[in-house]
Amino acid sequence: EPEVTQTPSHQVTQMGQEVILRCVPISNHLYFYWYRQILGQKVEFLVSFYNNEISEKSEIFDDQFSVERPDGSNFTLKIRSTKLEDSAMYFCASCVERENIQYFGAGTRLSVL
Amino acid sequence: KQEVTQIPAALSVPEGENLVLNCSFTDSAIYNLQWFRQDPGKGLTSLLLIQSSQREQTSGRLNASLDKSSGRSTLYIAASQPGDSATYLCAVIQGGSEKLVFGKGTKLTVNP
Numbered sequence: 001e002p003e004v005t006q007t008p009s010h011q012v013t014q015m016g017q018e019v020i021l022r023c024v025p026i027s028n029h030l031y032f033y034w035y036r037q038i039l040g041q042k043v044e045f046l047v048s049f050y051n052n053e054i055s056e057k058s059e060i061f062d063d064q065f066s067v068e069r070p071d072g073s074n075f076t077l078k079i080r081s082t083k084l085e086d087s088a089m090y091f092c093a094s095c096v097e098r099e100n101i102q103y104f105g106a107g108t109r110l111s112v113l
Numbered sequence: 114k115q116e117v118t119q120i121p122a123a124l125s126v127p128e129g130e131n132l133v134l135n136c137s138f139t140d141s142a143i144y145n146l147q148w149f150r151q152d153p154g155k156g157l158t159s160l161l162l163i164q165s166s167q168r169e170q171t172s173g174r175l176n177a178s179l180d181k182s183s184g185r186s187t188l189y190i191a192a193s194q195p196g197d198s199a200t201y202l203c204a205v206i207q208g209g210s211e212k213l214v215f216g217k218g219t220k221l222t223v224n225p
Contacts, residue, residue, distance in 0.1 A: 004156075006156075031211065033211070033212075033213075035213070041217070042215045042216065042217050042218075043157070043202065043204070043213075043215040044215070045212035045213060045214070048211045048212060055211060056210060056211050056212060058212070091156060091157065093157075098211055099144050099145060099206055099211065100162075101147065101159050101162045102147070102159070102213060103159060104149075104156045104157040104158070104159070105156055106155055106156035107155070107156050109154075
């Protein structure tokens, strides 16, 4: 069964460093998303991406964040200068049509020291 | 601003029991509602999606209902098993938006 793949599963970084989280969405999906979950808190929406541009973003998704689809298969989230409060589980999701079922990856645990 | 609440926060039941998890949302102008399962340290697995025009959806031992006008959904799990132990999340998509707005989840423990 097709699945959303995320790498790495765990990323440890120093405060102020740049990180790139990678995702391979399901191959025929057109809509891509990033969410995050701080330990013990709700899953929060960050950004949605369609047709090579951001279609919606939250207030969390400030200038420190960016997304890219560098080729036909990968979808990345970049954090330019990580802060301690960026430590969270980051989930990538995709769906074939807007407002259809969103399929989630297993997540990348980001630890900022 | 849409808020999603799930009650109870945690639930412990003996194996074989039927149970109901509750989800409420403040803005009834939703496009759909989705139930997920999350195992510790893992991703989210979609269980059921209910469109705003639907009243319920069934998948195996799971049945989800939606009362959009009252802002409520329930997830019914029949004949619970220890393998059902997980956190169950409810999430809605608002009309005109693409983002899922999540509740905090109900942590279910099914004891053998």
